[in-house]
Structure formats: structure tokens, C-alpha cells
Amino acid sequence: MTIWDIFSILFCLAGGVFFLAGVVGMLRFPDAMSRLHALTKADNLGLGFIVFGLCLRSLAVPVIIKLLLIWLTVMLASSTACYLVGNYILQKAEDRPKEN
């Protein structure tokens, strides 16, 4: 086991901790807006740590580039999705007093 393997294990464990925190926040936070916050942390940092840990392990440059591109796509997708869902929540909160 080389030093890179140890670093890879550490980074993957850190990513797992962030995913666990995301699920716990998803279950424990009171409303949808704060759950949005828990979701983005797991998306960006959890997957980021795991991708970095896997990059340390793999030796081929195309694989590393593909992993980084997947991470960038996830960050782009998650920030867009969080904007869309947050906008939806806000709009529904504005519509509700009119209905009552």
C-alpha cells in the first residue's frame, strides 16, 4: 500500500462523511429551504472528495480528466437544480396567501 492509497482512502472517507451529513440534514432540517442547503453540501463537497480520492488512485490521465469533468457537470447540474427548486418554493410561498 503506497502513500497515494492512504490519501485516497482518507479523501474517500471524507466524501462519505459529507454524504452522511447530507442525508442527516435531509432528514433533520425543518423546511425545504434548509434541506436545499444540506443537498448542495453533499453534492459539491462529498462527490468532490470522492472524485479527488479516485484521481489520486488512477494513473491514466484520460480517466482523471473524465472524473474531473463528471464532477464539474455535477456541480453545474446541482446549482441549476437548486436554483430551480428554490425558485419554485418561493413562488409557491407567494401564491399561498392569495389562495387562502
Next chain:
Amino acid sequence: MHHFYLLMAMFLFLTILVGLLRVFIGPTTADRMLAAQLFTTTGTAICLLLAEALQLDGVRDTALVFVILSIMAVAAFVRRLVPKDPGGES
């Protein structure tokens, strides 16, 4: 070494199972959609870990497809439930 990646993928799968509770008890549809979004990211991480553990390069492409489908799902969800455009009325 690949045993560690398999264990990590199993742990992430367990977090998906626990997070399904939010889909069941989620009061609004937005909560359920957010939980599904979290599962997509976790599934992407699982795919990447499995690709490294089992030495299957094609699984990374599967992870990429997961990401693109997730953003499409959220866009369809928002368009279906918000009939009018926020700034559309001039």
C-alpha cells in the same frame, strides 16, 4: 484496496436507503424532489467507486448519464408544477 471501494459504495447505498424516509414522509413535493436529487448524486458517486473497484471503464459513462438525467428531471418537475412563467407577463 478494491475492497475498500466496494465497502464505500455499500455505505453510500445505505445512506440512500435511509434517505428514502424523506421521500415517504416529505410534506411537499419539493422535499421529495430534493431527496431524489441527493440520491442521484449519491448514485453517481457509487458508479465512480464501482468503476474503480471492478476496473470497468464504462460505468463512468453511466455516472455521466445519471447527472444529465437528474438535471432534466428537475427541469421537468419545475415546468410541470409552475404553470406560468415568473416574469412572463409583460
